[in-house]
Amino acid sequence: MIAMRGQPLTPPATPNRYRPSRGRLAMKQAEIRRRRRAHMPIVHDGGWSLSREIAEVAGPMAARIAARPMPLFRRQVLAYADAAHEAVGTVTGWVAERDARRRTEHLADDEGKRRYAITTLIDLAPRPALPDITDDMLADGSWVAVLVEMVAPVDGALSDLLAHAFPPGAPALRGQLSRSDRLERLLRETVDRSALTLERALDAKVQSITPTAPAADPRAALAALGIDV
Numbered sequence: 605m606i607a608m609r610g611q612p613l614t615p616p617a618t619p620n621r622y623r624p625s626r627g628r629l630a631m632k633q634a635e636i637r638r639r640r641r642a643h644m645p646i647v648h649d650g651g652w653s654l655s656r657e658i659a660e661v662a663g664p665m666a667a668r669i670a671a672r673p674m675p676l677f678r679r680q681v682l683a684y685a686d687a688a689h690e691a692v693g694t695v696t697g698w699v700a701e702r703d704a705r706r707r708t709e710h711l712a713d714d715e716g717k718r719r720y721a722i723t724t725l726i727d728l729a730p731r732p733a734l735p736d737i738t739d740d741m742l743a744d745g746s747w748v749a750v751l752v753e754m755v756a757p758v759d760g761a762l763s764d765l766l767a768h769a770f771p772p773g774a775p776a777l778r779g780q781l782s783r784s785d786r787l788e789r790l791l792r793e794t795v796d797r798s799a800l801t802l803e804r805a806l807d808a809k810v811q812s813i814t815p816t817a818p819a820a821d822p823r824a825a826l827a828a829l830g831i832d833v
Contacts, residue, residue, distance in 0.1 A: 632651065633660065636648065669742055677802060680805050684751075684798040687798035691794040692758055766783055769782060
């Protein structure tokens with residue numbers, strides 16, 4: 605269980621001039637991604653978006669795949685879709701747990717019943733279905749929009765969960781992982797890992813089709829030195 609800040613669930617309104625722009629949020633999220641993949645200290649806060657993560661990472665890769673004369677990398681794309689599905693399923697469970705704790709407060713005096721009710725509510729929370737990615741989607745890059753649509757329903761709730769959780773290392777956590785830490789671990793084991801695999805496959809394909817320079821003619825090289833062979 606992750607401790608929550610003792611503050612209202614809805615933060616006070618912030619004047620528009622102080623709200624970070626979408627561009628700034630994207631830049632910040634890209635930096636978080638870079639540091640996360642490098643195992644550097646980070647904090648996923650309320651400005652972080654799962655939908656944006658999928659779009660920013662998968663979008664450029666989809667464009668590279670669509671530029672091929674035929675659908676390639678199907679296996680790696682399906683693995684990425686599976687990873688995104690696993691991530692959103694886990695996040696859905698986190699959101700359901702938070703809601704379940706609120707809905708079972710009247711059972712606080714009976715920990716056994718409350719634990720059962722929370723577990724059952726989490727299990728019953730609907731998870732999004734894994735979309736069917738076709739060859740046509742690979743050819744036109746539309747598979748990214750399908751994945752973004754899959755994670756979108758939980759995006760706002762996750763951002764709110766992150767906004768009201770204690771940051772990594774907070775004394776109130778008593779050594780437990782923060783919500784940000786748990787998200788970091790989840791992303792590394794799912795979408796980060798599969799994205800890097802797809803990126804490496806794309807780079808390897810580019811290298812394999814890059815024409816190599818013809819080998820130099822040793823006789824021509826000797827002739828240039830004034831030596832006839």
